[in-house]
Amino acid sequence: MSTTSLYFDIETSQYPIVYHESYNVSVGGLEKLHVFDAKKWHNIRELALDRGWAINIGGGFHHCSADKGGGFCPYADITLLVRFLFNRNLADTAMIAVYIMDMYNRHIYPNDKRAKEAIRRRVELRSGVEDTEYLDKLTV
Incomplete structure (x- = not known):
């Protein structure tokens, strides 16, 4: 696993729910239309691997599908995360509850x-x- 500043460890008493104020990226006011939190998937991956599960409060880029973008969503972040885990044999199964x-x-x-x-x-x-x-x- 590569070293990154995007991941931070949490206490065992904390739930692996991913949100951070740094996800509030400003893009000339466009963020008022959609929350651009493109970096969060890395932290979700690390927490899910460490704890066996994680929750993404931000919702993901929900207007796109696995093979194309849509709306304000350039790519399917959760789909990419699951493919990343599978391609690197870091997980055999994944459950996405929406x-x-x-x-x-x-x-x-x-x-x-x-x-x-x-x-x-x-x-x-x-x-x-x-x-x-x-x-x-x-x-x-």
Whole structure:
């Protein structure tokens, strides 16, 4: 395994859940549309190998598939992670559990019924929602 500053050890009392404030990369304001956290997969891999499991709170680049990008997602980070593990014989099996909680502007793609069916916790927002209302709906 190569040495990297992306991985850090955690206490045995801590859960291997991956999130760090450094994932909040600024790209000229574009990050307000999508969280660009492209480096997190390495830490997820290390924690999963060390602990046997890990959780990616950030959700991954969910608009793409194994063979192509889509939306703001240039590549399938979780797919690449699993392939990386398999290709290096670091794992024989992998389980990916997906829970989709989505807060979104209900006027963007209003007829995308297929996408909405996949969302387990859906919070539809109106255009121009203020911070207070957003946070109130987030906690419900």
